Amino acid sequence: MPDLLDVKGLRASYGATQVLFDIDFRLAQGEITAILGANGAGKTTTLRAICQAVKTGGSVMFDGRQLVGKSTESVVRMGVAQVPDGRGTFTALSVEENLKLGAYVRKDRAGIAQDIEKAYERFPRLRERRHQQAGTLSGGEQQMLAISRALMLRPRLLLLDEPSFGLAPLIVAEIFRIMRRINEEEKVSMLLVEQNANIALDVAHHAYLLETGRIAVSGPSEQIKNDETIRRVYLGH
Amino acid sequence: MEAFLHQVFAGIASGGIYASVALALVMIYQSTHHINFAQGEMAMFSTFIAWWLMNSGMPYWAAFFLTIAVSFAGGLLIQRLILKPVEKAPVLTNVIVFIGLLVIFNSVAGWVFDHTIKPFPTPFPKGSFIETKWFSAHEIGTIVVMLCVLAALFGFLRYTPVGLAMRAAAQNPESARLVGIRVSWMLGIGWGLAAAIGAVAGMMVAPIVFLEPNMMSGILLYGFAAALLGGIDNPWGAVVGGFIVGVLENILGAYVIGTELKLTVALVLIVVTLTLRPNGLFGKAVVTRV
Numbered sequence: 001m002p003d004l005l006d007v008k009g010l011r012a013s014y015g016a017t018q019v020l021f022d023i024d025f026r027l028a029q030g031e032i033t034a035i036l037g038a039n040g041a042g043k044t045t046t047l048r049a050i051c052q053a054v055k056t057g058g059s060v061m062f063d064g065r066q067l068v069g070k071s072t073e074s075v076v077r078m079g080v081a082q083v084p085d086g087r088g089t090f091t092a093l094s095v096e097e098n099l100k101l102g103a104y105v106r107k108d109r110a111g112i113a114q115d116i117e118k119a120y121e122r123f124p125r126l127r128e129r130r131h132q133q134a135g136t137l138s139g140g141e142q143q144m145l146a147i148s149r150a151l152m153l154r155p156r157l158l159l160l161d162e163p164s165f166g167l168a169p170l171i172v173a174e175i176f177r178i179m180r181r182i183n184e185e186e187k188v189s190m191l192l193v194e195q196n197a198n199i200a201l202d203v204a205h206h207a208y209l210l211e212t213g214r215i216a217v218s219g220p221s222e223q224i225k226n227d228e229t230i231r232r233v234y235l236g237h
Numbered sequence: 238m239e240a241f242l243h244q245v246f247a248g249i250a251s252g253g254i255y256a257s258v259a260l261a262l263v264m265i266y267q268s269t270h271h272i273n274f275a276q277g278e279m280a281m282f283s284t285f286i287a288w289w290l291m292n293s294g295m296p297y298w299a300a301f302f303l304t305i306a307v308s309f310a311g312g313l314l315i316q317r318l319i320l321k322p323v324e325k326a327p328v329l330t331n332v333i334v335f336i337g338l339l340v341i342f343n344s345v346a347g348w349v350f351d352h353t354i355k356p357f358p359t360p361f362p363k364g365s366f367i368e369t370k371w372f373s374a375h376e377i378g379t380i381v382v383m384l385c386v387l388a389a390l391f392g393f394l395r396y397t398p399v400g401l402a403m404r405a406a407a408q409n410p411e412s413a414r415l416v417g418i419r420v421s422w423m424l425g426i427g428w429g430l431a432a433a434i435g436a437v438a439g440m441m442v443a444p445i446v447f448l449e450p451n452m453m454s455g456i457l458l459y460g461f462a463a464a465l466l467g468g469i470d471n472p473w474g475a476v477v478g479g480f481i482v483g484v485l486e487n488i489l490g491a492y493v494i495g496t497e498l499k500l501t502v503a504l505v506l507i508v509v510t511l512t513l514r515p516n517g518l519f520g521k522a523v524v525t526r527v
Contacts, residue, residue: 051415053411053414053415072414072415073414073417073418073419073420076414076415076416076417077417081415081416082415084411084412084415088409088411088412088415089409089412090404090405090408090409090412090413091408091409092404092408093401093404093405093408097401097405100398100401101401101402101405101413101416101418102416104398104402104416104417104418105416105417149416153416153417
């Protein structure tokens with residue numbers, strides 16, 4: 001399988017502060033790749049760099065096309081959806097309006113209606129609350145909404161920023177189970193950024209360990225999970 | 238009593254105009270957190286365009302709609318060409334740009350169309366069938382036109398995909414970009430709509446105040462008062478505020494302080510609102526965590 005995403009020498013900075021230093025990683029078509037790391041390692045910035053929401057250098061090839069230098073909106077229009085840090089819900093809009101916005105760049109009305117239905121089947125809680133303001137949802141429901149909204153794009157690549165953040169373990173487990181199903185059934189490739197290494201390594205095929213803006217370790221998830229040294233040094237248990 | 242009621246109804250009619258000016262201000266405030274000081278002069282300039290079209294022989298309603306279209310395009314262009322470059326600049330920079338626009342529109346209008354006061358026609362002349370005992374034809378026509386504008390705007394924002402995208406962009410620009418909305422263009426459309434609404438307000442008010450380059454300066458103040466009173470981030474509040482200001486201004490002007498001091502009502506309202514209830518009657522208090 002060719003690589004869907006091929007990142008080479010990626011740099012990113014906020015003003016004068018450089019956060020990412022020449023990062024290389026790849027994501028094969030149809031796979032889930034995890035980027036792990038502590039707070040401040042540059043995980044969120046990596047995602048922001050891919051969708052060009054931060055000043056970026058280096059090369060990000062998505063399906064053979066260069067993303068560096070494009071606008072965020074154009075990257076999204078090429079089929080890269082994101083579940084951002086803090087979920088990015090439109091809190092004053094209804095659940096259904098949030099879902100419709102996810103499909104903003106699509107024009108096939110029937111397909112959109114079908115996908116909204118699918119989202120409700122996946123997360124029945126969202127159907128119950130479809131006319132409610134998104135801001136009134138619980139944290140877990142908002143995360144479900146954020147993922148559903150991103151899927152409304154029918155993305156080829158889904159970027160997920162800490163979907164487990166601030167949620168109860170049971171809800172985290174449910175969300176990750178559904179993510180795996182989406183990956184298997186709908187062949188959506190995913191780039192997952194997580195602090196929770198255990199759960200991320202369970203679902204991902206490959207993983208990269210990010211340390212202060214540089215890749216420290218990379219390899220298949222199984223290997224990283226079972227490597228004593230890596231566990232002790234980087235994952236802290 | 239009859240005279241009093243008439244003052245109230247006349248207040249409602251001018252309230253409709255203030256409501257739309259306030260609404261135009263709120264449209265831009267919601268998405269950019271800036272108050273467009275040039276809103277009134279833009280409306281005045283639009284009205285001059287309508288006047289020029291009618292003077293070159295175009296029938297009223299054709300000129301009316303063409304002016305709306307031209308104003309929309311003009312507002313969009315102003316945002317694209319003049320405001321976009323300072324999108325990320327500090328508030329003061331934007332304020333200076335707004336004041337610059339105000340002066341430019343005012344001077345250009347005076348230069349092109351001169352400063353003499355011009356009569357502006359109303360499509361609802363005296364004695365037409367919509368006239369009632371309480372409302373003059375122009376008053377009732379103004380109210381109907383303004384309600385149509387408000388309904389169209391709310392319908393657009395509520396039920397169309399572009400309207401939804403505009404609300405999303407105003408609320409959370411970063412997330413809006415992440416679903417592929419071109420946020421900067423949404424601001425442009427917001428400017429276009431604000432200019433178009435202003436144009437309608439200008440054309441409705443011109444038959445009363447007469448057309449000249451400074452005709453909107455008072456109206457804009459009432460619009461500010463209305464927007465602040467209703468809550469500057471709340472479109473419904475702006476509309477309600479507009480009607481309140483219109484009625485208050487008329488009644489106080491007729492019975493309490495006299496017509497010369499009418500404009501003071503707006504200024505006092507602005508000061509009182511900002512002191513006692515800075516978020517207005519219907520605005521949300523914004524709490525920020527530090």
